Amino acid sequence: MRYIPNTSADQREMLASIGVSSIEELFADIPESVRNRFQPLNLPARSEMEVASVVSEMADRNKPTDAICFLGGGIYDHYVPSVVGNLLSRSEFVTAYTPYQPEISQGTLTAMFEFQTYVCELTGMDIANASMYDGATAMAEAVLMAERTRKRGAVAVPRSLFSHVRRALDTYCWATDIEIHEIGYLPDGTVDLELLPEQLSAVVIQTPNAFGVIESLEGVKDRIGDALLIVSCHPLSLALLQPPGAYGADIVVAEGQSLGLAMGYGGPLLGLFAARQEHLRQMPGRIAGRTVDVDGKTGYAMAAQTREQHIRRHRATSNICTNSALCALASTIYLSSAGSAGLKQLAALNLEKAHYLADGITAIEGYELAFTGDFFNEFIVNVPGNAAVIHDALVQAGFAVEEPQALQSLGLDNALRFAVTERRTKDELDRLIEVLGGSR
Amino acid sequence: MSTIFDCRCSEKVGGLFPEIDVPAKGAERLIDPKHLRKQPLRIPDVSEPQVTRHYTKLSKLNFGVDDGFYPLGSCTMKYNPKLNEAMASLPGFAGLHPRSDEGRSQGALQLMFELTGFLRGIAGMADVSLQPVAGAHGELAGMFLFKKYFEMRGEDNRKRILLPDTAHGTNPASAAYAGFSVTEVASDETGMIDLEALDQVLDDTVAGIMLTVPNTLGIFETNILQVTEKVHAAGGLCYFDGANLNSYLGKTRPGDMGADVFHYNLHKTMSTPHGGGGPGAGPIAVSESLAAYLPVPRVRFEDGRYALDWDCPNSIGSVHSFYGNFLVAVRAFAYILQLGDEGLREVSKNAVLNANYLQERLKKTFSLPYDGLCKHEFVVSGKGLADGISTLDIAKRLIDYGVHPPTIYFPLTVKEAIMIEPTETESKETLDRFAEILETVAREAKEDPQLLHDAPTQAPVRRLDQTYAAKNPVLSYPFEEQPQ
Numbered sequence: 020m021r022y023i024p025n026t027s028a029d030q031r032e033m034l035a036s037i038g039v040s041s042i043e044e045l046f047a048d049i050p051e052s053v054r055n056r057f058q059p060l061n062l063p064a065r066s067e068m069e070v071a072s073v074v075s076e077m078a079d080r081n082k083p084t085d086a087i088c089f090l091g092g093g094i095y096d097h098y099v100p101s102v103v104g105n106l107l108s109r110s111e112f113v114t115a116y117t118p119y120q121p122e123i124s125q126g127t128l129t130a131m132f133e134f135q136t137y138v139c140e141l142t143g144m145d146i147a148n149a150s151m152y153d154g155a156t157a158m159a160e161a162v163l164m165a166e167r168t169r170k171r172g173a174v175a176v177p178r179s180l181f182s183h184v185r186r187a188l189d190t191y192c193w194a195t196d197i198e199i200h201e202i203g204y205l206p207d208g209t210v211d212l213e214l215l216p217e218q219l220s221a222v223v224i225q226t227p228n229a230f231g232v233i234e235s236l237e238g239v240k241d242r243i244g245d246a247l248l249i250v251s252c253h254p255l256s257l258a259l260l261q262p263p264g265a266y267g268a269d270i271v272v273a274e275g276q277s278l279g280l281a282m283g284y285g286g287p288l289l290g291l292f293a294a295r296q297e298h299l300r301q302m303p304g305r306i307a308g309r310t311v312d313v314d315g316k317t318g319y320a321m322a323a324q325t326r327e328q329h330i331r332r333h334r335a336t337s338n339i340c341t342n343s344a345l346c347a348l349a350s351t352i353y354l355s356s357a358g359s360a361g362l363k364q365l366a367a368l369n370l371e372k373a374h375y376l377a378d379g380i381t382a383i384e385g386y387e388l389a390f391t392g393d394f395f396n397e398f399i400v401n402v403p404g405n406a407a408v409i410h411d412a413l414v415q416a417g418f419a420v421e422e423p424q425a426l427q428s429l430g431l432d433n434a435l436r437f438a439v440t441e442r443r444t445k446d447e448l449d450r451l452i453e454v455l456g457g458s459r
Numbered sequence: 460m461s462t463i464f465d466c467r468c469s470e471k472v473g474g475l476f477p478e479i480d481v482p483a484k485g486a487e488r489l490i491d492p493k494h495l496r497k498q499p500l501r502i503p504d505v506s507e508p509q510v511t512r513h514y515t516k517l518s519k520l521n522f523g524v525d526d527g528f529y530p531l532g533s534c535t536m537k538y539n540p541k542l543n544e545a546m547a548s549l550p551g552f553a554g555l556h557p558r559s560d561e562g563r564s565q566g567a568l569q570l571m572f573e574l575t576g577f578l579r580g581i582a583g584m585a586d587v588s589l590q591p592v593a594g595a596h597g598e599l600a601g602m603f604l605f606k607k608y609f610e611m612r613g614e615d616n617r618k619r620i621l622l623p624d625t626a627h628g629t630n631p632a633s634a635a636y637a638g639f640s641v642t643e644v645a646s647d648e649t650g651m652i653d654l655e656a657l658d659q660v661l662d663d664t665v666a667g668i669m670l671t672v673p674n675t676l677g678i679f680e681t682n683i684l685q686v687t688e689k690v691h692a693a694g695g696l697c698y699f700d701g702a703n704l705n706s707y708l709g710k711t712r713p714g715d716m717g718a719d720v721f722h723y724n725l726h727k728t729m730s731t732p733h734g735g736g737g738p739g740a741g742p743i744a745v746s747e748s749l750a751a752y753l754p755v756p757r758v759r760f761e762d763g764r765y766a767l768d769w770d771c772p773n774s775i776g777s778v779h780s781f782y783g784n785f786l787v788a789v790r791a792f793a794y795i796l797q798l799g800d801e802g803l804r805e806v807s808k809n810a811v812l813n814a815n816y817l818q819e820r821l822k823k824t825f826s827l828p829y830d831g832l833c834k835h836e837f838v839v840s841g842k843g844l845a846d847g848i849s850t851l852d853i854a855k856r857l858i859d860y861g862v863h864p865p866t867i868y869f870p871l872t873v874k875e876a877i878m879i880e881p882t883e884t885e886s887k888e889t890l891d892r893f894a895e896i897l898e899t900v901a902r903e904a905k906e907d908p909q910l911l912h913d914a915p916t917q918a919p920v921r922r923l924d925q926t927y928a929a930k931n932p933v934l935s936y937p938f939e940e941q942p943q
Binding site for chain 1: 493497510517525554678815
């Protein structure tokens with residue numbers, strides 16, 4: 020075994036020094052009735068070269084690069100600059116554990132501090148943690164945090180929340196006995212806050228929402244009483260849009276995949292989690308803080324460690340331990356290499372190209388935007404005829420577009436969702452428009 | 460440490476993305492100007508050489524498994540094979556959108572399906588979900604399954620989870636987070652669960668027990684079968700924390716010991732990297748009676764095609780955006796394929812051999828609260844080594860000798876605990892060298908204790924004030940301090 024350095028001579032010497040004659044004796048404490056019950060998986064040992072070949076064949080059976088990607092709904096096909104992957108592969112980052120020994124973890128801790136700063140800057144919030152698993156669990160944790168703070172046993176959640184976020188939220192709320200009141204939407208696709216129930220721990224808003232529509236957060240905080248305002252957003256849009264913090268959001272969460280992560284069939288992802296200062300004590304997850312060493316030199320350490328489960332255990336604010344540290348580092352390097360100028364350019368590219376495509380599609384007879392609200396990088400189109408048939412035609416023509424039945428949980432029966440990133444060229448957009456025009 | 464915000468901004472950046480190739484209309488025309496950002500975005504514009512130097516410098520302030528011995532107990536810091544990384548970055552996997560049609564995702568689904576089969580076999584259990592993305596996330600999902608199980612049976616009286624005092628760190632928080640109350644069960648003088656104490660707390664309000672096998676002292680609970688039998692007899696379920704799977708891989712299986720839910724830490728046992736605190740993966744295995752409640756979607760293989768099955772009416776729902784940390788699963792899959800059955804057994808054999816070898820040697824210098832066979836890890840105490848010397852001092856001094864300190868002050872049942880897990884990927888030579896270092900530090904503790912109090916002196920920073928960060932929280936870059 021290439022990964023085990025002990026030689027048989029080493030093993031013999033070690034056994035002698037322990038005072039046993041075989042390795043088997045070291046397992047004598049396992050009850051005999053179960054000790055050797057392992058049933059082989061019928062797996063031969065393989066060389067690295069053979070494994071590389073088997074796994075590469077599986078990867079080749081997926082055909083992501085053959086299709087021009089218009090898939091979205093929270094995960095987007097963005098360009099990742101070379102510098103991100105290169106720096107991220109440094110094994111000092113990759114093979115380190117959680118920074119429990121800060122003196123030899125300053126790399127991870129400084130990056131956590133930078134990441135938190137970036138999240139605060141993008142969202143306009145006071146404090147941010149060092150990451151959650153993904154956008155969906157970040158949302159679930161935000162709702163649980165609001166419930167710990169307000170204890171009303173109920174939250175309001177818009178119909179226009181991404182379905183994958185809603186699914187996870189449903190599970191967490193079922194398990195913790197939090198009631199979900201679903202709130203509907205107006206004809207323009209924005210959330211309808213008219214019939215908001217009273218006595219809520221939180222009101223959730225997603226912007227841009229699952230329809231791609233940008234919500235107006237102005238005045239929302241005043242309308243929801245003392246329920247916490249939780250906003251889920253698309254981080255890249257925040258280079259262009261006024262951040263939720265400017266509207267008094269209490270907690271802001273997001274899926275950070277757009278910030279330099281591979282799509283990776285949906286994992287690992289990156290949960291962003293930010294809050295207002297007053298909520299620090301209830302915030303889940305790790306936070307890095309600036310401190311000093313005994314010589315007064317600046318360094319970083321995990322702050323507010325009393326919240327960590329190994330100290331407060333069953334009274335911890337969350338059970339989260341391993342998070343998405345390396346993904347947070349990827350996004351930190353990504354943001355550092357793009358800079359504010361690069362980010363603004365990127366947001367503009369996404370915005371303009373999405374609108375170019377929408378204009379082109381809606382110029383075709385029978386196609387219209389499902390909602391009139393402003394959008395950023397994705398939008399929903401009501402189609403003439405059968406959406407499933409049109410979807411098939413697009414797939415046949417080499418485009419990856421979400422299956423229309425996936426939108427049914429949002430209440431859309433015959434529609435398609437298109438997401439556009441900087442990677443889509445004018446030529447690709449024109450071809451999509453052409454195929455749609457021809458498939459009528 | 461300087462941050463990226465301390466770098467001098469360049470005048471000319473950009474060039475990452477192309478100029479726009481569609482007629483630009485301008486944000487003000489496409490979006491109601493009231494939505495547009497008014498506050499500045501303080502993200503520095505720094506040239507690529509500066510970015511590269513900055514993060515390369517940061518990396519050098521870190522210590523990873525590739526830098527040296529990392530005997531962090533309960534964390535299984537084994538070597539992370541480079542093949543895994545190469546496999547996870549294949550474009551067919553890394554570039555795959557989670558909403559891709561099944562026809563374009565057959566390879567990914569096949570990998571998930573086959574890995575599920577391997578993991579089922581390794582645990583000896585009925586079914587597996589790859590969805591949880593960390594050990595504690597697997598625990599939480601497991602607690603959700605407990606809740607569902609009793610809900611379906613109409614036993615809403617079962618609100619308590621029993622936890623041995625040697626339980627794994629996140630267990631109490633996971634149980635509490637899923638709405639259970641926690642009752643601690645004491646261990647006896649041998650470090651194992653006290654069966655009489657267990658009898659006293661078992662009744663029809665108990666939903667189940669969370670067991671760590673071997674426990675956090677590195678001791679295999681020899682009466683594990685009696686424990687699970689008693690809990691089952693009382694109508695409860697048994698959760699097995701899989702953090703310590705490395706000690707019995709290919710040898711015995713939680714399914715044979717009475718586990719109803721078991722979680723794997725792919726980032727421990729299956730060699731995927733920890734990344735400075737994630738991402739990991741925490742798949743869960745279940746017994747037959749809980750299989751119907753596993754998270755959706757499930758991966759099925761029917762009529763020669765792999766498919767995602769969302770139609771599981773009794774499922775707890777989802778605990779993650781999509782299918783878990785797929786790229787971590789790819790790494791674990793490559794690892795298991797390379798090991799094969801024989802390799803899996805070699806892992807636990809050598810992990811246990813290394814731990815016992817080191818324990819035998821170190822017990823001559825440090826007090827060993829529970830003397831006997833250990834599995835993949837063991838716990839010694841820094842107590843009584845020398846007056847005024849704490850385990851923290853010992854740990855910090857180890858840094859000066861170029862090894863990562865073991866886990867300290869855990870488990871809570873041992874005063875001044877030092878929890879050591881060497882893993883199978885370390886050589887006898889490394890273990891001998893580590894033992895020598897610890898013996899030297901023990902000598903220094905008696906002869907020149909100031910060396911320990913002052914440690915570390917060879918790290919990028921000296922001992923950090925961790926309470927300062929709590930008392931004077933500076934949790935993001937203070938731009939107002941930036942020189943203009």
